[in-house]
Structure formats: structure tokens, C-alpha cells
Amino acid sequence: MTGIISYGAYIPKFRIKSEEIAKVQGHDPNYILKEILIEEKSVPSLDEDSMTMGFEASLNALKRVNIDRKRIGAVYSGSESPAYAVKPNASIIGEALGIGMDYTSADVEFACKAGTAAMQMVFGLSKSGFIDCGLAIGSDTAQSPPGDLIEHTSSAGAAAILVSNKEEEIIAKLEGMHSVSSDTPDFWRRPEEKYPQYAERFTGAPAYFKHVVQSAKELMKKTKTSPKDISHVAFHTPNGKFPLKAGSMLGFDKSQLESNLIVSKIGNTYSAASMMVLTHILDKAKEGERILLASFGSGAGSDAFLFSVTKSIKNLNKAKTTQEYIDNKEYISYGEYCKLTYL
Amino acid sequence: MKIPIIGAYSTGFGDLWDKGMGDLLEEAGINALKSAGLTAKDVDAVYTANAFSSKISGHAPICSLCFERLGISSSVCISSGDASGAIAIKEAANLIMSGEAKYVLVIGAEKSTDLKTNEMLAVAQDTIDDKEELFIGATVQSQFAMITRKYMSDFRLSRDDMSFITINSHKNGMTNKFAQFRFELDVNKINSSAFIADPIKALDCSMYCDGASAIILCSSGAAEKSKRNVLGYLLGSGIASMPSPLSKRKSLTRIDSTADAAAEAYKKSGISPKDIGLIESYDLVPVSGIISIEDMGFAEKGKGIEFIKKHPQAVNQSGGLKSCGHAVGATGIRQAVDIIKRLKKNSIKYGISNTMNGTGSISAVNIFGA
Numbered sequence: 051m052t053g054i055i056s057y058g059a060y061i062p063k064f065r066i067k068s069e070e071i072a073k074v075q076g077h078d079p080n081y082i083l084k085e086i087l088i089e090e091k092s093v094p095s096l097d098e099d100s101m102t103m104g105f106e107a108s109l110n111a112l113k114r115v116n117i118d119r120k121r122i123g124a125v126y127s128g129s130e131s132p133a134y135a136v137k138p139n140a141s142i143i144g145e146a147l148g149i150g151m152d153y154t155s156a157d158v159e160f161a162c163k164a165g166t167a168a169m170q171m172v173f174g175l176s177k178s179g180f181i182d183c184g185l186a187i188g189s190d191t192a193q194s195p196p197g198d199l200i201e202h203t204s205s206a207g208a209a210a211i212l213v214s215n216k217e218e219e220i221i222a223k224l225e226g227m228h229s230v231s232s233d234t235p236d237f238w239r240r241p242e243e244k245y246p247q248y249a250e251r252f253t254g255a256p257a258y259f260k261h262v263v264q265s266a267k268e269l270m271k272k273t274k275t276s277p278k279d280i281s282h283v284a285f286h287t288p289n290g291k292f293p294l295k296a297g298s299m300l301g302f303d304k305s306q307l308e309s310n311l312i313v314s315k316i317g318n319t320y321s322a323a324s325m326m327v328l329t330h331i332l333d334k335a336k337e338g339e340r341i342l343l344a345s346f347g348s349g350a351g352s353d354a355f356l357f358s359v360t361k362s363i364k365n366l367n368k369a370k371t372t373q374e375y376i377d378n379k380e381y382i383s384y385g386e387y388c389k390l391t392y393l
Numbered sequence: 394m395k396i397p398i399i400g401a402y403s404t405g406f407g408d409l410w411d412k413g414m415g416d417l418l419e420e421a422g423i424n425a426l427k428s429a430g431l432t433a434k435d436v437d438a439v440y441t442a443n444a445f446s447s448k449i450s451g452h453a454p455i456c457s458l459c460f461e462r463l464g465i466s467s468s469v470c471i472s473s474g475d476a477s478g479a480i481a482i483k484e485a486a487n488l489i490m491s492g493e494a495k496y497v498l499v500i501g502a503e504k505s506t507d508l509k510t511n512e513m514l515a516v517a518q519d520t521i522d523d524k525e526e527l528f529i530g531a532t533v534q535s536q537f538a539m540i541t542r543k544y545m546s547d548f549r550l551s552r553d554d555m556s557f558i559t560i561n562s563h564k565n566g567m568t569n570k571f572a573q574f575r576f577e578l579d580v581n582k583i584n585s586s587a588f589i590a591d592p593i594k595a596l597d598c599s600m601y602c603d604g605a606s607a608i609i610l611c612s613s614g615a616a617e618k619s620k621r622n623v624l625g626y627l628l629g630s631g632i633a634s635m636p637s638p639l640s641k642r643k644s645l646t647r648i649d650s651t652a653d654a655a656a657e658a659y660k661k662s663g664i665s666p667k668d669i670g671l672i673e674s675y676d677l678v679p680v681s682g683i684i685s686i687e688d689m690g691f692a693e694k695g696k697g698i699e700f701i702k703k704h705p706q707a708v709n710q711s712g713g714l715k716s717c718g719h720a721v722g723a724t725g726i727r728q729a730v731d732i733i734k735r736l737k738k739n740s741i742k743y744g745i746s747n748t749m750n751g752t753g754s755i756s757a758v759n760i761f762g763a
Contacts, residue, residue: 078585078587247509249509250509250510251408251506252408252410252506255408255410256410256411
């Protein structure tokens, strides 16, 4: 048995409105608001990067439970914007959390699904009994070419989950996992390039929808579940439109997909995105509810997980909720945005 | 001139992500052969039409793929930009009329979506003059924008009047299952889209897409002897050129090459515009679709829109370039496939098609009969 025993999120407080970006770049703000459902996005401050945000999210996870930090035997961090090209975020976060040095760690990269790949690694080590507790982090300060439409979505945030195989501690039991991968060149960034490139419409049907729908479908088949057995769904959220469309393709209704719309207020937090939706769901989840998560990473792949919420969720300590982070904001101008993102 | 057409096939046009150039040629070629009841061995030659493969994939000429994919050894590639497909039909007909061949496969293909939109738009500018147009930053769309302004001013038309041709193409394309965009457009939707080159809006422009179309021409003797099922006839073809730079033209609102090509095709076929019931015009942007109708002789200058309003079903019944999508090398042949299919179905005697390279530097007109 394995499952989530705690979780945490972190979102920087600065926000820039789509209207502000649209005004500078000459975009149609109605398209951004109504077609891709993005109102504003988070912006990291000068002293924030994927490592500091990953640390904050992990700290929130540790605040919710009273465990001996030395129990953590693995820290995996997923990001496509690591603080260093060579030097892991994971070991800096582990050190800062004070978990000693008897743990394994590594940084993971798979575009926007690096965080869920880290989750799988921790679940595997935990279920096999190699570790007692493990930490998986997804964190990104996403980059986008100025003037491109993805400038409205690329944002910053982190999410972390703490995993254990002790039944009494588990708040969301892992019922199953399924992943799909393929060589699909929908979005990429080469070494030394400042901004990613993407293949426009190719990022939709043959990339996001094909992989997300397939991983979720296969997982439901494996676990003998159907949309009606599931209370909440967390997808990767490149914008507001994609998760809603993937959900309707799979037969989920709007109420099951509600948490995905946090993207409208914070943007696409890349490696953190689907995990961020999961933290938003866990903040309100009740015993007996089932949660389906399907991430998406360009390149391309999707990791799907099915969780069932246990009664232990009531025993968690208080920590800042994802909604509190979403609501704690300060708007900035495009000029300030340029300064903060070194444009 | 009366060349039997015994096979025809078009792939659907659009974002065909899972098909490469070879796959497109194979699908169109094999299915055209099937519709004619022929095998590759029966075919004496294949004329391929393609505009941009050398720039998109680096593979040119594409006719070498016909040997790999279809097993046809004698192959030629015609590359005349947007007019490639229509010109390949004329060249294939010439080969048959010379007595050199009995059966000729004409196949046009384009694979545009291997490039991003801005890259594809850059490639498509190959169709205008490098020194006098490209060098100063002009594009096909910006040149047509100037032509549109002049047309609107000369004939006192509003921007909304110009939208009618796009609206009509989209309405017609709704029922064409091979068309890329099967939805209706209205003036408001067109106006709310972004400017490409003022006054041309994004929704005025046809989309560079993927697709392949093929027809099989055959000699009259072979058609009779082997009792082939004739789908229709090629009755006349014309090709003509004019300078690409607008500064070298006598008029901005007349495309001489289209008028000349149409005159040649009418002469060869012995048919006049009043006999024709189906028109595939070159609606790359609205103004090119209107001028195409006028210079083929269907309406006086400035009266093209009125003609289309009077005959909405006769013009671009397939959906035109706007609704079908523009798989550049294939479009001239796609028009032929659509006309042949629709002539018999709607009991119409004659149809005509026009494609032009860039803003009309080369224009090709083909006339078909049921």
C-alpha cells in the first residue's frame, strides 16, 4: 500500500492581468479571456525560482503533518526551469528542510509532467518498501517569448506531495497508475535557448488530448472505474479550455472539473500544474471521494493516478491553502513584469 | 480538345498530422487508379504538382516518391506555385494529345503543417517577385490588400461587401466532407478577426494545409477500346503570365494572366462563359476570388460580387480555397476532382477552374465537361 500523507502548494503573490499583456502586445483580450479562459497569471519575484518555490510547497506539506523529517528517504523534484543547469533543486530543498543526508534525490525533467514523474518514483519506492516516506515536487517559473500567446499563460508555482506506506497516515490512497509516452514534438526548448518553441495547433489533438485522454481511459479500465465513480478530476492546465475539453471527451461534467479552473487565476504553472489542481482538490476533499489526476508533458506523455480519500484527511494540521495563495495577490504592470522576469 | 478523365480522388484537406508527403501521394494515387480500374503498370507517366516541398521538407522534386510509393517510373514534377496543379493537368493533356501516352496520372500534393504558421507564410512568399516585392517587405497578402483597397475604391464597395465571397465559400463548404473548415462565417466574425494586411482580415484568408488530389487522363482511343467509365472530359486549358510586381501592371484590378489563360481555354474548348454552370474561382482572399470570376468573363469589372450573389451555388460549390483549405500544389487538381464530381451529380454540362500563382504572375484555367 502507498498513498499521499500530506501536500502543499506555493504561488508567488504577483499577478499580471491578460488585459495588461494584451494591451502591450496588441492581442485581443477577449480571445484570451473567453476562448482560452485566462484572466491573470502569477509572476515570480526577483528572489523566487523553482527551487525556492519547491521548498515553500514542501514546507507546507510538512506543516500539515507531525512527522520526524528524518523519515524522508527520497526527494524528487520535477521542473523545466531548474535553478541550476547542473546541480539539483532536490538536494537543496532536502537540505533546507533539514531531513539529514540519508535520502536519495534527483531532479526530473519531462516538460510539464516532471512533477508527476517524480510522484511515480516516490510511490514506487514507497510501495516496494525501499523508503518509509518520500517527497515529490513539481515547480516551475515558466518562460515564454514576449508577444507570443503563451505569454498570457506561462506562470510560476510549486506543489509538493508527501508519500508513505503506513496505512494509518495515508489521506489519499493510491489505487492505480497508468502512463503513456510517445515521441511527439509539440513543445520544446533546446539548450542555450531562452524561450521554448511550440507547434501551434499540433499541441492540441495529437499531443495534449491524445495523451491525457488515453492515460485517463486506460487507468479507469485498469481500476474498473468510470467517470461516475470519481468526484474530482485534476488535469494538466495549459489554459482553461484544454482541461474542460479533455474532461468532456472522457465524460466528466463541469462540477468534477471545477478545480482545473484555478488556471484562470494563476496561469499555467507547468510541472506544478496538475499537482496544483490536486492540492486545491485535497483542500476540500472528503472521506470516500475518488480523485483522478492526469498530467501532460510535451514530448509527450501523460501520467494518470487514481486516489481514494481516507478518513485521515480530517486529522491534517492547518497550512496555507491553495485558494489562500490564489487570493493573496498584488497586480503589477507590464513594465514591472519585464523587470521581474528579466525580459 | 476532349480528353477523357477516368479516375479522380482527393484526400480530405486539413491538418493531416499523421500523413507525410509519401503517404499523401500514395493515398491519392492508389485511389485514383482504383477509381479508374487501373494498376500502376497501366500508367505511362505521372505528372506531379507541388509548390513548396523543397523549402518545407527539403525533399524536391516529389515525383521520385511516385516510384517508391506507386511504382510508376516515368514521372515529372511541375512546380509553378499556386498554379502547379492546374498546369500539371494541361501538361498531362499535351502528352496524351502528342500520342506519347495513353494513361497519365496527374497528382498534386502539399504538406504544409510540417512548418509553423510564420515559417509557412515565409515559404509561401516564394510566389511573388524577390527584388521588387519581397525585398521591400511585401507579401502576397499585403499585395492583395493594396489590390483590395483599389478595387473597393474604384467600384465603391465597402469592406463588408467584400466579405460576401468568403461567407459564400464557407456556406457551400458546409456540405463538403473533404473540406477543412465546415462552418458558416458572417460579417461580424470576419470583422472581429485580426488584421493580416489592412483591409484583409485573418478570416478572409484561405489556410495553407495538407492534402493531395489526383486525376487520370486517358486518350480517347484507349477509353473507347477498353470501355472505360469516363467521369468527365478536359475540354480546354490555358496558361498565361504577367509581371508579378504591381508596379509593372497596367491595372491593379485586372489580372491579365487570368483573362489570357481563360481566352486560350475557351478557344480550345469552343465554349463560352454563358455555357458554364460551375466555377471554381481562386478565392485565396476575397478580392482574388472576385477578380478571378470577372477575368474569366463571367461579369464586368466591379460586378463580380453581384454575379456571385445571383449564382451562389455556381461559384465555389466545393467551398473554394477558403473552406476546403489550400494544399497549394494540390489545389488545381482538387478543383478538377470537385468539378467532375459535381457536373454529373447536378446535371451541369460545363465547369471551369482558375488558380493563379501569387497575385497572378502565372494563371491557369481549365474547362471540364460532363
